[in-house]
Amino acid sequence: MExxxxxxxxxxxxxxxFYETVHAVNIKDYTERQVNAWATGNINLKEWGTSFLKHLTYVATEKDMIIGFGDIDETGYLDRIYVHKDFQGQGVATAICNRLENEIGTKCITVHASITAKPFLKKGDIIRLSFKKLRNKGFS
Structure with a gap:
């Protein structure tokens, strides 16, 4: 892994x-309606691309295939961390988070996390966890 x-x-x-991970992995903790609202398949690529360039963003690759990605802003807000469904539990998210944390240089990392991510984040040194309610997207 690189x-x-x-x-x-x-x-x-x-x-x-992102789409495949939400629909294959997060479905164990959310309803079909919720994952469909979360990952519609209609990402605003321009908006995401701009966000990735503004943030510190890393990808994990295996033989030229992206198997994970994560991004963090200058305040220490971990915006996204996703790992391919076939590479869950293999240290990909940990490797990405370690790289992001080492480079951002902040002592406090903030994240609005999914229920699915909670066990992973609790294992690390994430200081403040917030589980965002997305009522307007069908979450409760």
Missing amino acids: IRPYKPIDLEQIAQL
Whole structure:
């Protein structure tokens, strides 16, 4: 596995990974309606691409395939961390988070996390966890 900085050419592969991960992994903790609202398949690629370039963003690759990605802003807000459904539990998210934390240089990392991510985040040194309620997207 290689951890490297995000490149704009990664965007479509990341969008597909996001959609597939939410629908294959997060479905164990959320209803079908909720995952459909969360990952519609209609990501605003321009908005995501701009966000990735503004943030510190890394991707994990295995043989030229993106198997995970994560991004953090300058305040220490961990915006996204997703791992391909076939690479769950293999240290991918930990490797990405470690790289992000080492480079951002803040002592406090904040994240609005899914129920699915809670066990992973509790194992690490994430100081403040917040589980965002997305009522307007069908979450409760």
